[in-house]
Amino acid sequence: MLALTLLGLALAALFAGMVAANLAALQPPPRAEGALPAVSLLIPARDEAENIGAALDGALAQQGVEIEVVVLDDGSTDGTAEIVAARAGADPRVRLLHGAAMPEGWIGKTHACWQLGQAARHPILLFVDADVRLAPDAAARLAGQMERAGLDCLSGFPRQITGTLAEKVVIPQIFTTLLGYLPLPMARRSPEPSFGAGCGQLMAVRRAAYEAAGGHAAFSGRMHDGLLIPRNVRKAGGRTDLTDATPLATCRMYDTPGDIWRGFSKNATEGMATPRALPVWTLLLFGGHVLPILTLLAALIAGAPWAAGLSALAVALVYAARAAMAVRLRQSWLSVLLHPLGVLVVLAIQFSALVSARRGGQTEWRGRSYGRGGA
Template sequence: MIAWLALAALVLAALPACLGAVNLIAMRSPAIRRLPDGTLVSILIPARNEEGNIGAAVEAALRSTGVAVEVVVMDDGSTDSTPAIVAELAARDPRVRLEGAPPLPEGWTGKVHACFRLAQAARGTHLLFVDADVRLEPGAAAALVSHAVAAGTPLVSAVPRQIMRSPGELLTVPSINLLMLGYLPVPLMRTRPDPSLGAACGQMLLAEREAYAAVGGHEAIRTRIHDGLQLARVFRESGRRTDVVAGARLATCRMYRGFGEAWAGFAKNAHEAMATPRALPVWTVLLFGGHVLPLPLVIASGGTSVPAWAALALSLGLRAAVTLATRENPWSIPLHPATVLTGLAIQWTALARNRRGRPAGWKGRLYPAG
């Protein structure tokens, strides 16, 4: 039995390892190119009770070089000092504007509604949506719009370098780049228009304004929570291309602080991606078999199973390569099997919650089960 399980684990570990090697070559940080006259990037930041983040986010955006920018913050019903901080920055720099989101309409999710209002307020030729916990590097906006223009791709996204400092973050956040680089066929995504191949990171997403308006923008996904993924699929459904580029040198982001916050954050939109009755059993086989099972099999075999050792080496090798390329915390490598197991636990818990009709909550709002 151990021998057969070890062979299965080896196959399941080899698949993402091979795809990851291809993707790491294909996904590069975009270069800054000469842009058409009149190009203006609107850096759009939805903010709800972000007093600890918003000042640094706006200041980082204002340091953008290589392209003209404006920075628009949508205060989404904050009860802290978020609007006051932005108002002070706007008084010092005319490129900053503070807008206030109207009450959340029925049937909309909060961040999606704020992004929709931001797009309405923007003046730019390109819309760069970033979360309040993202810190853009000076060349990020220019690099993303350069790639969009040069490649003829109206939607370009990137995963910022993820900052992880607590054990809880290390057990959850590394799953983002593992799934993106180990399981998304990037070369196929760039050549085929299938909506199922659409992928994007809502932390940092650039859209060409006219294309965004033509597909309906965030209004087309108003009931959704996973805005990056859903917007990419809307673009593809209309026949437009989307792309994902390497983002570790474009921005940084510390998503969560601690295990509880990370669990809630990943669980809130799980049902729109992996946590569905059809998809999750398949993902469980792929992830558990390829990344969790090899270590127990090595132990159970007394260290004599060559396929189990090979599966473990491929799994940890992929994690090490992804960690190096994305400049993540190196502790994500030895914790990799536990991280994958934690991710699956979040997904199964979210699926059970959804099937019981329990709502998902975030930032003081509750959303119906998907």
């Protein structure tokens, strides 16, 4: 029990320390001042009739920077294109593109974003998912931070809206991995591509850097643009960074347990769910977030006060870090309370995705089937 108790305490302390450092480093971009380069807001849309109107409202409300809004309808069957066409007829800043047939070997959203990037007219490309709602100063603050810091790519996670219990349990785990295990201060100092990270929901990139990195065509058969664009920009010699986008935008990613499972599964094998990575992530997540609870219970049952004290300290460190994240990112307190359950669900999704990939399984998304890992 001593070894497991000390292991859990060490991993919990690692997580808590990393969260503290990252929350201090991850700040929202300040209010923009002065002249800014124009921004193309690029929205890929497939069967987004319920979302696209609100997405356009937020995009067209941008202040402090010249914009255009380009929406690519990727074969929608629910009236998405008609909604955008009506808005384009009323506002010359809006353009509707009809997606071309997807070439063999491409992924749907990747192909849509590639076409948007080619059609954009302004020097900064801001890729925005259709379920993202922008604050009026979002584009200006992102462009201003890029100018101020000399960045070629700037991304951040919008505030994640979680309505159901399943959302509250699982969605915040995105930030557990990001803020708990990516050393942001080191990532800013190092040009290494492996430190590149971002969020495909809200990704700003200079046109020149995007083209130098090969754009979305550089990873045509893969899904994880949030990682691949920043890493490719770094490989091409550009500078990337993450920002706290909590005040810039909101997003409700998934609203049913099935969508959560499928959504997290569809690009799992491009992240955690690989034979090399998953054992490491299992050690970090299970060992640092679940094991201390188990050793605490075991110590209490066995009447081992020294082990109980160390395990209680580990549990307290994890919950203190999660509470700090919840305050900063405006997360549900229920997500904090149920944090260990969220970790277990995420690990279950990753193991399921890995097993499915090794069996040649498919994932369904937006009416399309993809091999695990985007193949």
